[in-house]
Amino acid sequence: MSSRSRQGKAIAALIISAMVAVGMTACSKNPSSEAGVSADAAVKAYVYSYPLVSVEVTRRQSTNVRQPDGRGAAPMNQFANMAFLPDASFNGVVRANVDTLYSSMFYDVSKEPLVINVPDMGDRYYLLPILDMWTNVQASPGTRTLGPSHGYQFAITGPNWHGSLPDGVREYKMPTDGGWIIGRIQVNGPEDIPAVAAIQQQLTAAPLSAYGTAYTPPENTDLHPDWPQGQEVGAYIHNLTPQQYWDLYYSSLSHNQPLPADKDLLDQLAKAGWTPDKKLDLASLSDSDRKTWENAWPKALSKIEANMGGKPVNGWNSAVSGMGTYGTDYDQRAVVAHGGLGANLPEDAIYPNTQTDADGTQLNSDRGHVLHFTADQIPPVHAFWSLTMYNQKGYFVANPVNRYAVRGERMQRNPDGSLDIYIQSQNPGPEHESNWLPAPDSADFNLLLRLYWPDTKVVDGTWNPPGVKAAS
Structure with missing residues (x-):
């Protein structure tokens, strides 16, 4: 979960x-x-x-x-x-x-x-x-x-x-x-x-x-x-x-x-x-x-x-190792019970999350951001994936289109097969609206990437999400 x-x-x-x-x-x-x-x-x-x-x-x-x-x-x-x-x-x-x-x-x-x-x-x-x-x-x-x-x-x-x-x-x-x-x-x-x-x-x-x-x-x-x-x-x-x-x-x-x-x-x-x-x-x-x-x-x-x-x-941050089955790692089991009770097996779902951009700066909607996946970086999953926006308390952010997450299969790819997600408070326009993840008007926020039935490259850490970057 x-x-x-x-x-x-x-x-x-x-x-x-x-x-x-x-x-x-x-x-x-x-x-x-x-x-x-x-x-x-x-x-x-x-x-x-x-x-x-x-x-x-x-x-x-x-x-x-x-x-x-x-x-x-x-x-x-x-x-x-x-x-x-x-x-x-x-x-x-x-x-x-x-x-x-x-x-x-x-x-x-x-x-x-x-x-x-x-x-x-x-x-x-x-x-x-x-x-x-x-x-x-x-x-x-x-x-x-x-x-x-x-x-x-x-x-x-x-x-x-x-x-x-x-x-x-x-x-x-x-x-x-x-x-x-x-x-x-x-x-x-x-x-x-x-x-x-x-x-x-x-x-x-x-x-x-x-x-x-x-x-x-x-x-x-x-x-x-x-x-x-x-x-x-x-x-x-x-x-x-x-x-x-x-x-x-x-x-x-x-x-x-x-x-x-x-x-x-x-x-x-x-x-x-x-x-x-x-x-x-x-x-x-x-x-x-x-x-x-x-x-x-x-x-x-x-x-x-x-x-x-x-x-x-x-x-x-991608908590993967030891999730769901803990053996005798009682410290890890307790930490996960406190921070993510009911955690899935990594083979079923992995949830990378971030509060910062690629440079380590806190994500804030005073400026726009872009999450860019090259064609060979698209999240490798056997089911589906999504990106969700939360405020600093972990709740959804109210927005004009009542959109709290974007799903991979519903977004428009670029001609070269790459994918851009526009993370900002303002609508990026009809051409990019399907790829728009609305941010609060002016506030810090964080992001959660949900990867359902991830490929082994995700589970073993070979694949990781690219960093979020400030829009040019």
């Missing part, structure tokens, strides 16, 4: 839920009070657990409704479809997307598998990445992996389920019972919304026990007025006290389902008194250990709330 979302009322990328919990049982003795916890171990525990907490906050905000609301929220195990394109008045999520419509679902398969019906997508590009609670993309059904879709079914199964599925139903076995699907379906402008909305309505989920029946999802009656609403996930977690953070972690879905690769780290943390299944009650610790845990929280946040981009190339 491109960018870090507040996933409650909208999704693109995008979109939200979490809080509450408990302490230690009085009869059990906390190992950290015996051995003493080091500052390094405490920071590692926060960093390790942060992605799961981010997903839980997002889940709670996105599922605390009686029925799907059409704005990105739906009960557990039901798709939340967003059948609209955001405009300049929309601030439900930063760096909103006008290339795809989202269908998001938080799942829990602890009781039984969930069978997903995928309708005929025709020639549209789509992806349905399935994330575990630790934010790893465990599978990515879609055009890239399965080819053009003319309808099929797959089942999400949990780590402890053993059984058989109906003939023709693919199985995606997850390492955690809880998780998240962030579906995206290509939309070709406002006039195409009804067609994609009709597809979304056919994208359904049902428990395995209801397979082959006319299943109607039940209304959600397990509502929680104390759960957060409309919160920016990173800011919400940042403002938690250490004990609130751990209470939230230990009440989260799948918090006690670590991944096999985590064993070495968990063995280290267990010696310091932390485990994923035994609640941490700071009040029960020695003064020294309690202060260590409390002091480690801001230190961990300083590591987590870091820039996820690598070294800029031509002014563009």
Whole structure:
């Protein structure tokens, strides 16, 4: 998805839920009070657990409704479809997307598998990445992996389920019972919304026990007025006290389902008194250990709330390495969870972004800019690509033609096959209007290039976008 979302009322990328919990049982003795916890171990525990907490906050905000609301929220195990394109008045999520419509679902398969019906997508590009609670993309059904879709079914199964599925139903076995699907379906402008909305309505989920029946999802009656609403996930977690953070972690879905690769780290943390299944009650610790845990929280946040981009190339930041699957790189996993929760695999989509021109000067609409692709520089993708304009807060910029992005296939190329995108506040005239990305009247701005199903040259860094230049 491109960018870090507040996933409650909208999704693109995008979109939200979490809080509450408990302490230690009085009869059990906390190992950290015996051995003493080091500052390094405490920071590692926060960093390790942060992605799961981010997903839980997002889940709670996105599922605390009686029925799907059409704005990105739906009960557990039901798709939340967003059948609209955001405009300049929309601030439900930063760096909103006008290339795809989202269908998001938080799942829990602890009781039984969930069978997903995928309708005929025709020639549209789509992806349905399935994330575990630790934010790893465990599978990515879609055009890239399965080819053009003319309808099929797959089942999400949990780590402890053993059984058989109906003939023709693919199985995606997850390492955690809880998780998240962030579906995206290509939309070709406002006039195409009804067609994609009709597809979304056919994208359904049902428990395995209801397979082959006319299943109607039940209304959600397990509502929680104390759960957060409309919160920016990173800011919400940042403002938690250490004990609130751990209470939230230990009440989260799948918090006690670590991944096999985590064993070495968990063995280290267990010696310091932390485990994923035994609640941490700071009040029960020695003064020294309690202060260590409390002091480690801001230190961990300083590591987590870091820039996820690598070294800029031509002014563009392209976070590619390690995205979507993190292994034991817990630092990277936490940074991405904070800055771009629900990140795609690079093979599915890459989103280079920039705030500066080729000379390192902040982009500002007091002067016009041009992004020039030579014929051999056109973004190499197997699906499609776009360029989107945002203000400094990450929202769309109001403009006379209500255009917030330009799509590669819709722009006019020059006779030599090259392509110019005119990034300015004033209409460049009929001859160039198809290639005009409107900028604010007078303000700083930033740009996001979305590359769907990028070529290997993009994934391995052989190809990079050219720098934005000031118009002559």
